[in-house]
Amino acid sequence: MKRCLERDKEHAFDAFCKRCLRNEARDLHRRADALRRREVPYYEIPPGDAVAAMSCRDSYFAHEHAIEVEAIGAEVDVEDDGIARAILTLDQPKRDIILLSYFLGRSDSAIGALTGMPRSTVQHHRASALRLLRDVLAGEVESE
Numbered sequence: 311m312k313r314c315l316e317r318d319k320e321h322a323f324d325a326f327c328k329r330c331l332r333n334e335a336r337d338l339h340r341r342a343d344a345l346r347r348r349e350v351p352y353y354e355i356p357p358g359d360a361v362a363a364m365s366c367r368d369s370y371f372a373h374e375h376a377i378e379v380e381a382i383g384a385e386v387d388v389e390d391d392g393i394a395r396a397i398l399t400l401d402q403p404k405r406d407i408i409l410l411s412y413f414l415g416r417s418d419s420a421i422g423a424l425t426g427m428p429r430s431t432v433q434h435h436r437a438s439a440l441r442l443l444r445d446v447l448a449g450e451v452e453s454e
Contacts, residue, residue, distance in 0.1 A: 379414075381406045381424045386413045396446040403427075404439035411436055 375394035376385040380402055386409045388394040397405055410416040418432045
């Protein structure tokens with residue numbers, strides 16, 4: 311009797327699993343058919359306004375300025391024109407420290423290891439560079 315009950319449970323579970331799989335397959339086929347009815351292949355679109363309306367030109371990097379970081383021999387992209395001009399007014403060590411710290415997220419000790427300066431010197435240069443940047447940016451805002 312116990313075996314019969316176990317077998318019935320197995321058959322019921324088996325039937326449930328098959329029903330779930332069948333329903334899932336049916337849903338997938340319905341979604342695929344709906345997509346096929348709505349989608350138009352790109353090669354079937356007539357040339358002209360439809361293609362122009364579906365396309366766009368990205369301008370993500372159109373206003374960026376690449377500023378070189380001599381300490382690592384790489385360039386950092388700065389989007390804002392004012393900030394880029396202000397950073398370019400700094401001397402090279404301070405510029406490297408600002409770019410490494412704020413644009414590349416390096417710590418003072420890591421910057422010190424890259425530039426060959428003690429951590430406290432990096433901290434001092436960063437603080438003085440921020441003061442200079444603040445003054446330059448404040449002067450640009452006032453002159454506008």
